[in-house]
Amino acid sequence: MKIKHALFTAGNSSFYFDDQQAIKNGAQLDGFIYKGKPVTPGFTSIRQAGECVSIQLILENGAVAVGDCAAVQYSGAGGRDPLFVAANFVPFLEKHIKPLLEGRSVDEFLLNARFFDEVTIEGKQLHTAIRYGLSQALLDATALATGRLKAEVVCDEWHLPVIAESIPLFGQSGDDRYIAVDKMIVKGVDVLPHGLINNVDEKLGRNGEKLREYVSWLAKRIADLRVDPNYKPNLHIDVYGTIGLIFDKDPIRCAEYIASLQEQAGDLELYIEGPVDAGNKPDQIRLLTEITHHLKKLGSKVKIVADEWCNTYQDIIDFTDAGSCHMVQIKTPDLGSIHNIVDAVLYCNKKGMEAYQGGTCNETDVSARTCVHVAIASRPMRMLIKPGMGFDEGMNIVFNEMSRTLAQLNAKAN
Numbered sequence: 504m505k506i507k508h509a510l511f512t513a514g515n516s517s518f519y520f521d522d523q524q525a526i527k528n529g530a531q532l533d534g535f536i537y538k539g540k541p542v543t544p545g546f547t548s549i550r551q552a553g554e555c556v557s558i559q560l561i562l563e564n565g566a567v568a569v570g571d572c573a574a575v576q577y578s579g580a581g582g583r584d585p586l587f588v589a590a591n592f593v594p595f596l597e598k599h600i601k602p603l604l605e606g607r608s609v610d611e612f613l614l615n616a617r618f619f620d621e622v623t624i625e626g627k628q629l630h631t632a633i634r635y636g637l638s639q640a641l642l643d644a645t646a647l648a649t650g651r652l653k654a655e656v657v658c659d660e661w662h663l664p665v666i667a668e669s670i671p672l673f674g675q676s677g678d679d680r681y682i683a684v685d686k687m688i689v690k691g692v693d694v695l696p697h698g699l700i701n702n703v704d705e706k707l708g709r710n711g712e713k714l715r716e717y718v719s720w721l722a723k724r725i726a727d728l729r730v731d732p733n734y735k736p737n738l739h740i741d742v743y744g745t746i747g748l749i750f751d752k753d754p755i756r757c758a759e760y761i762a763s764l765q766e767q768a769g770d771l772e773l774y775i776e777g778p779v780d781a782g783n784k785p786d787q788i789r790l791l792t793e794i795t796h797h798l799k800k801l802g803s804k805v806k807i808v809a810d811e812w813c814n815t816y817q818d819i820i821d822f823t824d825a826g827s828c829h830m831v832q833i834k835t836p837d838l839g840s841i842h843n844i845v846d847a848v849l850y851c852n853k854k855g856m857e858a859y860q861g862g863t864c865n866e867t868d869v870s871a872r873t874c875v876h877v878a879i880a881s882r883p884m885r886m887l888i889k890p891g892m893g894f895d896e897g898m899n900i901v902f903n904e905m906s907r908t909l910a911q912l913n914a915k916a917n
Contacts, residue, residue: 570639677892744780
């Protein structure tokens with residue numbers, strides 16, 4: 504089966520692009536907008552509308568495969584590709600990528616995914632968002648052309664067993680870190696709340712006191728609202744390097760503070776994502792490794808999650824081999840083609856590193872549904888509920904896609 508036509512259209516993603524460095528520098532919220540000037544190249548304001556480019560591949564039999572090119576909320580930060588503006592990339596896709604797609608066979612996914620992940624135009628690799636969207640569309644095309652589910656295509660091409668079991672889901676609250684938690688508890692989410700602790704004065708506290716109060720509130724709120732006394736979700740909080748800011752990136756002081764939060768978490772498992780941002784990959788690995796090792800010396804149960812500067816498949820290998828953390832976030836748009844996501848999860852599983860198939864609120868329903876199939880096939884420890892920051896919408900998209908897919912897999916097995 505071949506691609507007959509390739510179509511590219513500009514669209515909206517499910518959240519916004521935010522200038523992370525400007526926010527870390529203290530930019531203040533004014534309603535939903537941040538006041539001040541952006542500092543990251545490419546941004547015209549600190550918060551601006553999220554964008555995507557939808558790719559539609561019309562196959563010879565008339566079936567239409569879809570993928571969405573999307574980039575993370577904090578584009579241009581932590582070693583990531585720059586801001587993804589649809590108006591700049593639709594003409595690029597029409598000129599350079601359309602001729603490579605039309606007439607291409609889609610009988611195999613991995614061959615096509617690797618080609619577009621490695622292709623260079625004018626000496627440059629394609630933007631991660633483009634590789635992400637192209638690979639989604641190509642996986643969908645192979646599934647449609649061969650009469651299989653996307654999860655089955657991945658299992659077949661990587662020679663993986665088909666396991667029709669759900670993946671634990673991780674809810675993200677955004678700034679609505681109290682009301683959203685109530686929603687997550689009511690719906691029995693496996694992991695919560697993300698929390699978006701990205702400002703020292705407003706969310707962490709100069710001595711970490713605000714985060715400590717929040718963890719205490721989380722544990723109490725779960726105990727108060729849960730119907731099933733056995734419901735004990737993991738706590739996973741992203742602090743965007745702010746702990747490093749208040750402790751001058753001293754790994755011992757950071758570790759001591761992080762370990763102390765277990766008292767507030769009680770019997771709930773606690774994960775702290777991105778405790779420091781060293782500004783470059785080698786120092787990030789070094790600092791996270793020292794924090795992780797000191798937590799072990801302290802006998803702490805709190806676990807560290809790598810995010811910043813851990814963007815590519817090779818990065819994930821390097822952070823994992825260094826033993827720099829307990830869990831790595833595989834931030835799906837940052838890896839480019841989705842075959843890298845599969846490889847990253849499998850590498851983590853092989854090496855005993857906890858794999859978190861993450862992503863961003865700034866994705867779309869199309870990319871989120873594709874990620875469900877990737878997760879079912881590759882088996883990460885948890886998957887992010889996405890897109891958007893409203894929680895319920897992302898929960899609907901991810902949970903329902905997973906339920907439908909598992910039902911079909913079970914039906915085929917019986």
